[in-house]
Amino acid sequence: MSFVQPSLSSDGTKRTFSERQEFMTEDMPASMHFHVVAGGARLFKSLPDGRRQIIGFAHKGDVLPAYPCTRYHYSAEAMRTLQVVCVPAPYMSHLHETSPGACAASLNSARQLLVSLHSRLLMLGRQTARERLATFLLGQGTRMGSSELWPVDPAISRADMADFLGLTTETVSRLLSAFHRERLISRERRAIHILDPDRLRAIVAHSE
């Protein structure tokens, strides 16, 4: 999730959470915005029976805003040691009301999020498991716009991928094995490297 916003780190209180700690839950009053300074977090919604959908991942620089609701509407959990700066919601609102620049920046990042969520609706609603996984791998690999291909963050487990893609861990595992067999990716340890981005892109677009 890229909800990047400039320099909030100077205000607010800094807090640190340990791996797996759920620092934001759906039933918690939404009083703070969290600005991620270091580490990573998974953001998710869950159903009462435990089914989980990962909304996105937050990395350094992202802001998890308290939306204009009384409670948060999703949960967030540290994927590894996580440092955030907590900004009180009223402070943010004040900033938005007085500084058009700050507000425009927030609006801009909210809209970029909307664009990516629209694509994910299409993915979850209409793409096959194979297409979804290929999309995910490419998204991870080309994250932050650099042309270089990054490996998938090893902190992202099969369960995370499954919950992100609306699949089961078994399906993800089987598809990764298939991709490996087809020499599209390599797997060493838990790290996944993209070997053939072009053919992955073909899988995504081969929805002709």
Added chain:
Amino acid sequence: MSFVQPSLSSDGTKRTFSERQEFMTEDMPASMHFHVVAGGARLFKSLPDGRRQIIGFAHKGDVLPAYPCTRYHYSAEAMRTLQVVCVPAPYMSHLHETSPGACAASLNSARQLLVSLHSRLLMLGRQTARERLATFLLGQGTRMGSSELWPVDPAISRADMADFLGLTTETVSRLLSAFHRERLISRERRAIHILDPDRLRAIVAHSE
């Protein structure tokens, strides 16, 4: 989609589109925001092979913003005779930069959209066909927050529901028949009325 914003109707050019007219496509330069004055539209993304995912529906008062991209990233089609006011993107930007109120209003509606999209990710990724349809019917029935139950807009076809819910028309049809048999809804002509919202809610939440 509730992207409500106050009084833009006074500026910009008014335009009218006829039923089924696609007035905004994914490959069109994003130069205008459309403010819906009357009628309704379906907003969707599609894959090259024709698979379609409906992002949402736009009604009177909603604004379809040109996101900060060079092209629109979804298409929009009139569901019936549609009147919109076109606001040039640069004009909107200018407004946002100078009036904190206008920007805050846009931010607020963008964030409300984000909240609803997060729920739809959970729906498309993790809910069964039955749960999705129940959610959809309740969403239609209780739209605009009034406690009264509205019938589903007859302009929404089975294909629309299917493309909104990530299903096929056949599945939607079968489930509607099942709901009818269970006396959860009534069907007269093309109109669908909710008879038993409580049991529909139970279907949605019975994900225990």
Added chain:
DNA sequence: CGAAACCTTGACAGAGTTCAATAGGTGTGG
């Protein structure tokens, strides 16, 4: 009234899930 579009229903197929067993990796304590 008749044609076209839309909707419903059935029979069958298949992608992905579920259940279950095995393998691999990681960390801890002796």
Added chain:
DNA sequence: CCACACCTATTGAACTCTGTCAAGGTTTCG
């Protein structure tokens, strides 16, 4: 440093929900 336990990942086999294909039925509208 090995052994054990635990957690995660992989693989297989059976099943099931939803999709696909096909045939009628219904509504709408010229």
